[in-house]
Amino acid sequence: MTETPTLVWLRDDLRVGDNPALHAAVERGHPIVVFYLHDDESEGLRAIGGASAWWLHHSLAALADELESRGSTLVLRRGAAEKELPRLVKETGASAVYWNRRYGGASREIDARIKASLRDDEVEAHSFHANLLHEPWTVQTGDGRPFRVFTPFWKASLAKDDPREPYPAPKKIDGGTAPASDSLDDWGLLPTAPDWAGGLRETWTPGEEGAWKQLDAFIDDSLEDYESHRDEPAVDATSRLSPRLRWGELSPFQIWHHVRARATTAAQKKNASAFLREVGWRDFNYNILFHFPDLASKNFRPSFDVFPWEKPKKRELEAWQEGRTGIPLVDAGMRELWHTGVMHNRIRMVTASFLIKNLLIDWRVGEEWFWDCLVDADEANNPANWQWVAGSGADAAPYFRIFNPVLQADKFDKSRRYQSKWIPELGTDDYPEPIVDLKKSRQEALDAYEVVKREGNG
Template identity: 50%
Template sequence: MARAQPVIVWFRDDLRLSDHPALHEAASRGVPVVGLYVRDEESRALMPPAVRRLGGATRWWLAQSLRALRKSLEAIGGTLVLRTGPAASVIATLARETDARAVLWNDVAQAPHQAVGRDVEAALATDGIDSQIFAGDLLVDPKVIRNKDNRALRVFTPFWRRVQGLGDPPEPLPPPRKLKSISGVVSEALDDWGLEPTRPDWAGGLRESWTPGEAAAQAQLKAFLDDSISGYAGNRDRPDRDGTSRLSPHLRFGEISPRQVWHAARFVAAEHPRLAGDIDKFLSELGWREFCRHLLFDAPDMADRNLQEQFDAFPWKRDAHALKAWQRGLTGYPIVDAGMRELWHTGVMHNRVRMVVASFLVKHLLIDWRAGEAWFWDTLVDADAGSNPANWQWVAGSGADAAPYFRVFNPILQGEKFDPDGAYVRRWVPELAQLPNDLIHQPWTATPIELASAGIELGKTYPPPIVDHKRGRERALAAYATIRGKD
């Protein structure tokens, strides 16, 4: 009796079983399913713009997420095959090895990923193997929301209004209860991929801070909506409080889908009308992710190119010393340094502080936003190809829906307003922990006696400000004035 021809499900940025359209369809066919993840670091070199190589923190997360996915698949009778090489060649080869009848995958609405997908389709078609592609990355297809010039909307508020006007996205799909598999399919060993650091092993803080995987993502969403959504609209701006959802890296790797988040939040809003304002604010953050992905659909080189061309003439400064001080959290501004140290240790940074540290680099130091974007790309576990460059360009003023050029965050006032008791700074900049609240965000104003009683020696145990705020602001405004009105 001939063996049933299997179906291959190609996992990409969708490392989950639930609300996975391609896997759902494969399971419904009643034939064996081969789960596949391809580490493709070759196809990206063949096309501009390229699929970005993962940074160090996201490589660590990917390793944990693949382990969790394999465990989940095996629990329902499935398997996960790991292969390295150009996706088109790898997938066509596996299809021939297994005599697969079809390959199914969820689309990634980004130009380089879609180009790889087209190559896969072509390679399979040569062998007479069917391909089927599903939407699973976004709430709304980018082709649906366009302006009169058939371009993506560049302002968030009308964009989000359009998304909401379309109504609820489809209900999430359930995970398959049982899969059939086939034996004898060779898989590479995840440990051989070298995704995790060894010498030195800098990932201790990541392991301490996170549990990657679909189960953890679902648990985090439930805990947030049960315990933390009340007051979210205000608490999300306070780095001294546990007020954010912490879902961003799970969304980045597709361990949970946007429509799962949407429907779970809408259910809570229906059950508890008093939370409607907080829910709306939370979903608008999901909307910002969507907005950035739609921008990326139209501008796939957004990490390299200013969306507003007049910024090509901006007089950026080259200052390796200042950049290094910023990266290490040694700028002399406590709220900035706390954020940069939180990033290095945990792989994330509080959303309010991200804006402050980005503004400081771009405006106080006049360092090109691309240098900051590259550092975040390497150190964030939630480094997203859309949100990361879009957010940096928003702060710089070169992007869509950009902040006005004259808005220069005052790191002292930002610290005093959003970390009024200094708890966030004390956690991440412990050398300042003994300073009183009225000095902790500007230690250089303390008297010698106050510094000594707190165990601080400016210039030795903690640096003085790398740039004076007033002078930095004036210099930034002068630099921005040089490009105003340029097209």
């Protein structure tokens, strides 16, 4: 009698190593159908941006090669999960469906309905903990509420048992008979008219193999000086692993244990703790998203609902988007974003502060632009970090903390290497004058914040 297959449904976990759903399917011992469902139809799910679509295409292609080398096939389908998944179960005669958990509001609701429906049809349905060090409901205050401040959240996380050891990648996967698959090229994830992705191709090699090479290079070349140089955008001191975590090419468990195992000197061990704290910040943001699913559209602190945002002026907004504000550190960051699909974290804060506080443009406008331009656009990190800069988020910087991009450049890019790299015309007549007076606009931002303090009890 032919064994009925197990379906493994991949989402933000495009890897074969430390993939709990895939590991459990292998342990079950039945043939396995690994599939990725590109759901851009279900209500409540946020459509990915252009840079993320580019990354997804190449990461799926790399994953397909990884699976093929182990005897399996990646099946691609597109459509609403609640329609397409039951259809695939019927096609394959699957007796079980496994997946790794998601934490956004709409995705959780979709997964819960699918799980209930499958079980009603006597199909096994199991979800697994895969993509956060600690799931949101496991790290709470003493009275059972979610943390709103990072430091006590991280302290409570560290007080728990060490994150579990990663699962090994299966050497062989019994792929059985694979059902029909969409063609990845037919999904149209890559830009064509025009093809603006040259900088992304130059910068990145998506996929699990590229992720591991990047992690090892960071440990070997940068970890020992991470804390002292991480704020300097011209120095290659950060891990640049954010898109790897966003798409699940590496799990936080793999990063946690690999960094700890490879950090042997006293300096490396000290810096490893500082780096892993940043992985914990990602956990914290997902903790916020889990309890506040409207993070990308609503102020976490309702007092900011009365903030008198300016209506975005087309000229000013486009100057910010295109890196033509006449403020060199801001412009360098926005050009780095367009070319590479990422931006140095210190510069993300500077560019966001400039938009929100010097141009008085609603943080949601900037968050949407980053969502489209970032290869690591993450449903928790992106809005949480924008709200942090705006002062409207959890454990946010106070609104009156306004990053002065000139002083930030003097402190973190003294040699102007970063600014000169991205602005070749800097210092010539071709570079524009500033679109706004930093001192005057700072005061206007503080005056606007008085409305929050007066009417919103900010």
